[in-house]
Amino acid sequence: MSNTEKVLSVEEREAVKALLFQLADDDFLFSYRASEWLGLAPHIEEDVASSSITQDTMGHSAMYYMLLENLGAGKADDLAHLRPAEERRNSVLTERVNGEGYYMDTPQYDWAYTVVRSYFYTQAKKVKIDSLRNSSYEPLAEVAIKVNMEIYYHLMHWRVWFEQLLSSTEDAKVRMTDAIKLVMADFGDVFSYGDQKEAIERFDIIATEEDLEENWILAITPMFEKLGNDLPVVPKNAERNGRNGEHTRDLVEAIATLSEVYRMDLSASW
Amino acid sequence: MVTTTDLKNDTVLQVLWNVKDPEIDTVSIVDLGMVEKIEAENNHVTVTLLPTFLGCPALEIIRENTRKAVQGIPGVAEVTVDFIYSPPWTSDRVTEQGRAGLKEFGIAAPPRHLEEDGSWHVDCPYCDSTYVTMENIFGPTACRSILYCRSCKTPFEAMKPVSTLM
Ligand SMILES: [Zn+2]
Numbered sequence: 001m002s003n004t005e006k007v008l009s010v011e012e013r014e015a016v017k018a019l020l021f022q023l024a025d026d027d028f029l030f031s032y033r034a035s036e037w038l039g040l041a042p043h044i045e046e047d048v049a050s051s052s053i054t055q056d057t058m059g060h061s062a063m064y065y066m067l068l069e070n071l072g073a074g075k076a077d078d079l080a081h082l083r084p085a086e087e088r089r090n091s092v093l094t095e096r097v098n099g100e101g102y103y104m105d106t107p108q109y110d111w112a113y114t115v116v117r118s119y120f121y122t123q124a125k126k127v128k129i130d131s132l133r134n135s136s137y138e139p140l141a142e143v144a145i146k147v148n149m150e151i152y153y154h155l156m157h158w159r160v161w162f163e164q165l166l167s168s169t170e171d172a173k174v175r176m177t178d179a180i181k182l183v184m185a186d187f188g189d190v191f192s193y194g195d196q197k198e199a200i201e202r203f204d205i206i207a208t209e210e211d212l213e214e215n216w217i218l219a220i221t222p223m224f225e226k227l228g229n230d231l232p233v234v235p236k237n238a239e240r241n242g243r244n245g246e247h248t249r250d251l252v253e254a255i256a257t258l259s260e261v262y263r264m265d266l267s268a269s270w
Numbered sequence: 271m272v273t274t275t276d277l278k279n280d281t282v283l284q285v286l287w288n289v290k291d292p293e294i295d296t297v298s299i300v301d302l303g304m305v306e307k308i309e310a311e312n313n314h315v316t317v318t319l320l321p322t323f324l325g326c327p328a329l330e331i332i333r334e335n336t337r338k339a340v341q342g343i344p345g346v347a348e349v350t351v352d353f354i355y356s357p358p359w360t361s362d363r364v365t366e367q368g369r370a371g372l373k374e375f376g377i378a379a380p381p382r383h384l385e386e387d388g389s390w391h392v393d394c395p396y397c398d399s400t401y402v403t404m405e406n407i408f409g410p411t412a413c414r415s416i417l418y419c420r421s422c423k424t425p426f427e428a429m430k431p432v433s434t435l436m
Contacts, residue, residue, distance in 0.1 A: 045406045048416070052408035059325020059412075063355075142356040145434065146324055149358065152436035153407055156388065 008137075012203045016137050017071055018089070018196040019205055022243055023128070024064035025090035028080055029251070030121055031057035032258050033094065034114075036103045042111055049157060056150045063143050070139070081259040085251045089194070092242045093117065093186040095251040112175040115165060116183045119158035120220075120232075124190050126155055127215045131207040140205070159223065166227050180232055188235035191216070194243025279308045282315055285339045292331045293411060297371035299332060303363025306354065313347035315340050320359035322432075323412035329353065361432045377414065378428035384435070392428045394419035402426075 008016065034054040041047040065076035073079060088095075096117075099110035129151065132144035165172045191213045193200045201208050207215075213234055224231050240246040286305055287298045299305055299319065307318035317336055321329050333351045340349045361380035364372070369379035378392035385391075393400050399421030406416040407430070414427045 045416075048406055048410065049408035052412055055325040055327070056323060056412055057325070059323065063324055142354075142358075143324075146321075146355045146358045149360070149432045149434065149436050150323060150412075152388070153430070157407065 011199065013071060015196065015199040015203050016140070016205055017068060017073055019193070019200050020064050020068050020071070020073075020140070021089040022091075022193065024061050024068065024079070025088050025242075026094050026121075026125075027057050027061035027064065029088075029090045029094040029254065031055075031061060032254060033096070033098055034118070036098055036107075037109065037114065040103065040107060040109060053154045053157065056154065060143075060147050060150070063147070067139055067143065077262070081255075081262040083255075085247045085255060086245045088242070088245065088247060088251060088255075090242050090251075091186070091190045091192075092238070092240050092246075092248060092251075093121065093183065093190055095242070095247060095254060096186060097250050110175075110179065112165060112172070112179040113182060115158065115161045116176065116179040119155075119162040120183055120187070121190070122151060122155050122158050123219050124212070124216050126151055127212050127219060128206065130215070131212065132205075135206060136204040163223065163227065166229065177229075184232045184235070185239075187232070188238030189241045189243055191234070192238060192241055192243050194241050196243065279310055281343055282308045282310065282317070282340055285343060286317070286336065289332070289335050289339050292328045292335070294372065294375050294377065296375045297368050299336065301365045301368030301371055303365065303368070304332070304359065306357070313345055314350070315343075315346050315348070316350040316352065318352045318354055320357070320363075321353050321355070322359050326412050328411075358434060359432070360434060361429060364429070372429060376426055378417070378426060380429040380431045382431075384431060384433065388436070390431050392417070394422060394424070395426055395428075396424050397422040 031054045034050060034057065037047075037050055038054075039047065041050055061080065062076065065079045068074070068079055069076040098114055099108055101107035101109070103109075126148075129144050129148045132140055133148060135141040135144065162176075166176050191209045193209060197209060200206065206212075217231065217234075221231060240248065283300065283305075286300050286308075289299045291297050291299065291302060302322065304319045304322065305317065306320050307316075309316045309318075317340060319332070319336065333353070336351045337349045340346055362382065364380060372379050373395045376395055378395045381390040381392050383390065391400075392402065394402050397419065399419055401420045402417050403420060404415065405418050405425065409416045409427050409430075413430055413432075415430050416425060417428055418425050
């Protein structure tokens, strides 16, 4: 990393770490849920595409965990695998299951839900990354510039699915409209910094919650105008705020599954 | 690429030409534009690389192959291989020789121009036809897309354009 890195005050360092945990856990859980679609996507080309997006996204979370490791928060792999649900800072939206069933069993995953979640989440990520490119914390700004180039293709991909399914059959429209409701019910903590709001916003590490939300609405408006659908409304207060460690049963189960192999031999080199 | 003015750097660069992309054996990491810096201090060599894509699983293999290659130079005692993110790797860093190596492997070189809507065009690496269609922007690896040539009826891959303008 850059040699000219400035020395952070204790408060600033803690604020950077708080934000990094939110960014890292978001991408980690989002890509974990996406990886459960492997072999189950609607068609083979989509399987290739979503696997590629998932791999990129897992790479982004690994970068954030690495930045945390560099700040003395612990080993990146441990941070990803070993922290229990109550220590996680991801949005509740990213931890939700893909639908009924278990992927090893007979999953009845909901593609409409995945399309809506992926489009809305990736657009939210884009808005955050645009802000992080100018972050006061230089190592994070550098990573953001790199991430930005990769999510360009992700966003394009989910926009196409979203638009096509919402301009398709009545059945597709009904499913998509239901999915939008489900996704938006969990959107209350996506732009929230939880109890770290004051600390994170003070040091210009990233834009304010309000600015991010406004930019997200601006970014999706043309799509909704084109489709003639009502703009979604971000809930004012999240029922559960993942940024404060408030999570669902889905997260507890996800962590148990994703860390199973890692826990088998903590000294193994992967 | 930045190198300090030390005779040793030429020697290091020479061996790095032999470190290939683990999945494309016709292209070296130098031709991919991944080598940002070579520094030699006494007998300690530091090679600084730029990752193409952050989630690329080949990065650790490249790191290890780079380390081994440089370690093999007589007189080199210690080798450090670092990945940095600034400047970001962009597809215009691929050299002319790299573009030729990709084509030889059956992969179209990354296009130099993007249309205003973000779309792009490459020619078929087999028959040079311009009559191709995009099958999947996401290919078998993070850096490649899948296309189809309507002239010679062959599916092929292209290296995705990646730019800071995106
Ligand atoms: Zn052809």
